[in-house]
Amino acid sequence: xxxxxxxxxxxxxxxxxxxxxxxxxxxxxxxxxxxxxxxxxxxxxxxxxxxxxxxxxxxxxxxxxxxxxxxxxxxxxxxxxxxxxxxxxxxxxxxxxxxxxxxxxxxxxxxxxxxxxxxxxxxxxxxxxxxxxxxxxxxxxxxxxxxxxxxxxxxxxxxxxxxxxxxxxxxxxxxxxxxxxxxxxxxxxxxxxxxxxxxxxxxxxxxxxxxxxxxxxxxxxxxxxxxxxxxxxxxxxxxxxxxxxxxxxxxx
Numbered sequence: 001x002x003x004x005x006x007x008x009x010x011x012x013x014x015x016x017x018x019x020x021x022x023x024x025x026x027x028x029x030x031x032x033x034x035x036x037x038x039x040x041x042x043x044x045x046x047x048x049x050x051x052x053x054x055x056x057x058x059x060x061x062x063x064x065x066x067x068x069x070x071x072x073x074x075x076x077x078x079x080x081x082x083x084x085x086x087x088x089x090x091x092x093x094x095x096x097x098x099x100x101x102x103x104x105x106x107x108x109x110x111x112x113x114x115x116x117x118x119x120x121x122x123x124x125x126x127x128x129x130x131x132x133x134x135x136x137x138x139x140x141x142x143x144x145x146x147x148x149x150x151x152x153x154x155x156x157x158x159x160x161x162x163x164x165x166x167x168x169x170x171x172x173x174x175x176x177x178x179x180x181x182x183x184x185x186x187x188x189x190x191x192x193x194x195x196x197x198x199x200x201x202x203x204x205x206x207x208x209x210x211x212x213x214x215x216x217x218x219x220x221x222x223x224x225x226x227x228x229x230x231x232x233x234x235x236x237x238x239x240x241x242x243x244x245x246x247x248x249x250x251x252x
Contacts, residue, residue: 048086051192054079055100056118059108062093063116072119075105081199084190103199105206107228107245119228121245122206127232131219140233142215142242147176149185152205154197156190169197171205215244225249 049058056079060069101108105122131137154169191197217233229246
């Protein structure tokens with residue numbers, strides 16, 4: 001999922017408002033669906049989920065009739081955690097999917113089978129591709145910034161609320177706190193238990209930690225490279241050998 005769009009294969013879907021979306025067979029075609037809302041999809045009020053449906057099932061239900069959603073590997077959250085989530089009128093399907101994925105430690109991408117695949121990125125697999133002597137690269141730049149915020153607090157209500165039981169979940173990066181200082185971020189989520197609040201806090205911190213390490217590798221064209229591939233880059237000249245997830249692709 002990118003910002004306000006999902007890249008998918010060929011689909012044709014008519015919504016309640018009469019709008020039809022058609023995408024090309026080529027998997028690299030971006031189909032913008034930011035104007036298609038959950039209300040359009042359902043043909044009624046914007047939907048909500050009250051702790052009875054898993055994140056995976058929510059995403060699959062939103063994509064029914066548009067594209068098939070497949071779970072390749074679970075992080076233990078995506079197919080078990082049942083969030084309390086309500087939408088407002090005209091909330092886009094893309095926004096809901098982004099929020100759902102952000103509650104987990106998974107990524108979602110389109111593949112050449114025309115389906116959306118969800119998979120765990122909390123645990124690193126074997127590299128899908130290596131850039132080294134066999135596939136030389138022109139340049140590489142790596143950067144690691146401070147992990148900020150480094151302390152996540154998840155609450156289920158505003159401080160002024162008096163008619164609900166307070167639930168608080170936390171997650172901290174102790175090494176990052178020791179390196180700088182404790183910088184907190186407070187997130188309000190309709191969690192029903194402390195365990196749920198802790199899951200959301202840990203997922204949020206995990207994404208911040210991953211995004212703190214960035215870089216750019218310039219290589220000869222690799223048509224098989226996909227978003228969220230796990231790659232290895234070896235530079236014998238500089239004596240470096242590192243692994244990373246592909247966060248974006250630019251073909252020139």
